[in-house]
Amino acid sequence: MGNEGVKSSRRKFLKSAATASGAILGYSLLKSSQYLVYAAEPEDPNLPWYGIVIDVEKCIGCGACAKACKNENDVPVEPFFFRTWVEQYTVKNDGSVEIQSPNGGIDGFTQTVPDEEIFKSFFVPKMCNHCAKSPCVQVCPVGATYDSPEGIVLVDEKYCIGCRYCVQACPYGCRFIHPVKKVASKCTLCYHRIKKGLAPACMETCPTGARMYGNLRDKNSEIVKFLKEHTTQVLRPNLNTGAKLYYNALSSEVR
């Protein structure tokens, strides 16, 4: 008799335990795609959601941006570490493309191809795309790199373990391991400056106003107006990184 009671209560317990774990499993399966697919959402409507525009047509390749970035962010001066740099593309008449970026463009450029062989030539400044679906944030094993509530991809230098997985995951080559701090390092859109109301160093020093950043959520901002009036393009759209760096007048040779 007593045994029966224990048995039935045990059965009851097992039943409810099974239902509960089944429900949890089902729920987590449904939810799991959210854990696998990484995407930052603009959550707080009071905060800006930053995007960047680079107008390739305006860039004169003076390298002021790359230089200012190194000064502002204490990036080692050696030519292997850049948060932003400028590339010079030269498409020749025979269709071949020559790309160069000596010292990231900091010392300016010289055109090595004679004028008569040039089909077209242009500069492309590069920097972090502050992707909304950043591959680098997706792969960070410990949460040491993240999208700030304003949509800026930042690194937590006190928490980074230096596994370099994020460097591998960035399709734009915008990350590196800081040789002194021994942690991942990248463009922060000069987070410390924009928080004080100053423009990022690269934009402060650009002589032609080729770079611009602003609040994508504010429909009256300059950047939204620019995006409305121009045909812009992001880099490597096939990778679906949700890049928020929009290039105006980008040529198809650029990757």
Added chain:
Amino acid sequence: MKFYVPPQLKRLAIAFAVFIVLFLVLRKFLVPDSFGQYGHYRGDSLADNALPEIHYAGQQACLDCHQDIEDLKAKDVHARIHCETCHGPGQKHVLSGEASDILKPDSREFCGNCHGKNAAKKPGTIVQVQLSEHNTDKKCIECHNPHQPWEMKE
């Protein structure tokens, strides 16, 4: 019928329970306080990232003391170029007012970075000169005033 649990399993259950509890306790102590405040990261890291000193003061900061130069500059073609594009980071100088804390570039290459001839520069964005031909015997600033390039010195 009594439910039979092999003795090995009981031992292992204890061992695993100890391990898991130990792990959870350790975890409690090791996870930083602000972790998870906004997302899967240390919330304090946002403040850390806003912390570094600025090096570029911004054009506005220069005007307190150098309005005269801005007046010159604003009248001419370099109006859109900010002071620190040419003079380099100025925060230290802004705080000290010392001449030694700021650059005064004077080489031909300095102007040449922007004005040197290069097919990649789009027409209309910048007027280019062939550095190897344009008045090669002198520095640019000996003729052009850098703040007011068409105000020739000679």
Added chain:
Amino acid sequence: MESSYPHLYEILSHIQGYIFPNEIDLQWGILIVVYPFITGLVAGAFILASLERVFKDKVLKPTYQIALLTALSFLLVATMPLISHLAQPQRAYEIMITPHSSSAMAIFGFVYLWYLMVVLLLEIWFDYRHSMVVWAEEKKGIMKWVYRILTLGLNDISPRTVSWDRKLGYIITVVGIPSAFILHGYVGFIFGSIKANPWWSTPLMPIIFLFSAMVSGIAMVMLIYMAVSYIRTRTLDVNVLDAIGKYLFFVLILDFTIEGLDQIHRIYVAEESFETIKLLVEGKLYLTLFISQGLIGTLIPLGVLAFLQFYKGKIKLRKTLYFITGIMVLIGVYSMRWNVVIGGQLFSKSFSGFTSFKVGLIGIDGTLMAIFWLLLPFGILTFLLWLLPPWKMVPEVEE
């Protein structure tokens, strides 16, 4: 200034075409080549052990414990190359306390732990429990206590309990096979999920890693079995070698086919990165891919193993051939890891140039360190074979 990064300045002069300026230095060096190699040996060795248990392949019996202990020795070392390669190794624990759910690397920590704690250690424990209890009785002094602790203080060797050891061990083996698949599939996924890198990013990557892991693990157990027999001066049973050789042969065929499929697919779809990868394969990877991985590691062993499927003649010759094939296969799989890890970083993500790589001898990231991590498991294995000698186990009673 030049002196701070001499090796980078040297590479600067070896760059071909254009690469992004941050790409000059390879992020993952030889240690990350060693890491999937070691993990692969674990998965392969374990799967070989499971074949004996689940498919009741009695011929493989003498290799069962050796395979398990080999798997354990390599598994204990598997994460060390990773951790020692971190720029901030003292923060490695973060990966366990705040794992990022969307990161393949973070979840690997738990896959690893699951495999170590729930699969390998348990299976070995169930397998050895009876013997350890007996050894604890026989031994004196400190060893008595060592065995007693290892049994978790449980000295019940009644027939009923012992038969539960077998049942539970069997369950663990069954759980263990998919776990081993996941363990090494996951290592492949760490690379295969990087969409920025076309040389890595293929859904076949986990499967390729898995099969090459099985190839290397089986070959390694075969070699260790030979070595153990030699050291213990026992005659080597060529039937065991034949049995292992047969598995090696079939797995190698599968491995070759799948990798071939992957390459054919790559060539046929010829995506935007194709030209660059073609240059890479024909240039910087020619030796390690075609000669080392293809010829030495795959085609020749395939030929030899095929021959050995029919040839049942001179035992000495067969043993020698198995020995040489085992080593060649291991070289091949190591080269495969090299081609994936190093090859994937030699070309620029701008697809218009290449950097270059030279392994240093010393330093955290040097050859000596890699050799150390590769040899350490053998030390551990020697210790484990001394602590838990398979040949002194209490014989199983047939039911």
